[in-house]
Amino acid sequence: MTKPSPFKYFKTSPEVIRLAVMLYVRFPLSLRNVEDLLHERGIDVSHETVRFWWNRFGPLFANEIRKRRIAGMRSSRWRWHLDEVFVKISGERYYLWRAVDHEGEVLESYVTKTRDKKAALKFIRKAMRKHGQPEVIVTDKLRSYGAALREIGAGSRQETGRWLNNRAENSHLPFRRRERAMLRFRQMRSLQKFAAVHASVSNHFNQQRSLYSRQNFKLNRAAALAEWRLLCSA
Numbered sequence: 355m356t357k358p359s360p361f362k363y364f365k366t367s368p369e370v371i372r373l374a375v376m377l378y379v380r381f382p383l384s385l386r387n388v389e390d391l392l393h394e395r396g397i398d399v400s401h402e403t404v405r406f407w408w409n410r411f412g413p414l415f416a417n418e419i420r421k422r423r424i425a426g427m428r429s430s431r432w433r434w435h436l437d438e439v440f441v442k443i444s445g446e447r448y449y450l451w452r453a454v455d456h457e458g459e460v461l462e463s464y465v466t467k468t469r470d471k472k473a474a475l476k477f478i479r480k481a482m483r484k485h486g487q488p489e490v491i492v493t494d495k496l497r498s499y500g501a502a503l504r505e506i507g508a509g510s511r512q513e514t515g516r517w518l519n520n521r522a523e524n525s526h527l528p529f530r531r532r533e534r535a536m537l538r539f540r541q542m543r544s545l546q547k548f549a550a551v552h553a554s555v556s557n558h559f560n561q562q563r564s565l566y567s568r569q570n571f572k573l574n575r576a577a578a579l580a581e582w583r584l585l586c587s588a
Contacts, residue, residue: 359587360414370392370397371407371411372415372583373392374399374408375408375411377391379412379548380555380559382531382532382535383535384401384536385401385404387535389401411586412551413547414586415551415585415586416550416551416554417554424485432488432490433456433489434453434454434456434488434491435519435521435525436451436452436453436478436491436493437451437454437493437519437522438450438452439452439526439529439530441545443539448545449473450465450526450529450549451464451466451469452522452525452553453478453522454521454522455488458521458525458560459557460556460557462481462553463546463552463553464481465549467542470498471498471501471502473498474502475501478502482506489511490511491512491513492512492514492518492519493519494514529549536548558582559575
């Protein structure tokens with residue numbers, strides 16, 4: 355049996371829905387910004403429709419991207435970078451943990467209320483279940499990392515240093531830009547949902563243009579966009 359299309363009962367074309375979701379997740383735009391950009395293209399939808407599309411299809415697109423990429427991403431020779439950043443939700447401080455590989459690919463995003471050993475252990479185990487165990491794990495000097503890694507027998511793989519973890523810290527910058535555009539988050543669940551979707555979309559469109567010639571960058575960018583336009587089409 356063929357899997358039913360997630361667009362089956364929607365009057366709007368899948369191409370428009372994919373475009374709206376991509377604009378909202380990929381770029382630091384508000385819902386009303388996306389509404390205006392679509393209007394310039396002759397597409398008349400409200401910002402609440404864009405909100406509904408993002409909530410409905412964002413996780414579906416992210417899961418499909420993740421399934422396509424995760425099969426070829428497991429390697430014991432990897433070098434992971436782990437870091438956490440605080441996010442305010444209704445005046446309370448939460449922590450967004452992020453695992454990044456040696457090429458800047460975001461492997462896992464996870465939100466907790468604390469950053470103690472228990473939270474670090476749950477985050478690391480979740481990442482390792484999906485991506486295997488890396489050869490080296492680079493962290494900052496937060497003691498929760500060391501305690502968690504020692505418990506799972508990976509303490510010898512940990513490395514810390516003043517600038518060693520810049521790759522993980524830089525991975526927070528695109529999310530911070532989106533956070534400002536969204537005027538922060540109101541629930542822990544919505545933060546976890548958006549962080550996971552945003553990471554997958556950023557991975558998909560991140561072409562690392564400084565490492566390629568202009569011609570190769572254009573080819574890779576076109577391939578990523580073509581693949582995006584086919585998400586959930588089967």
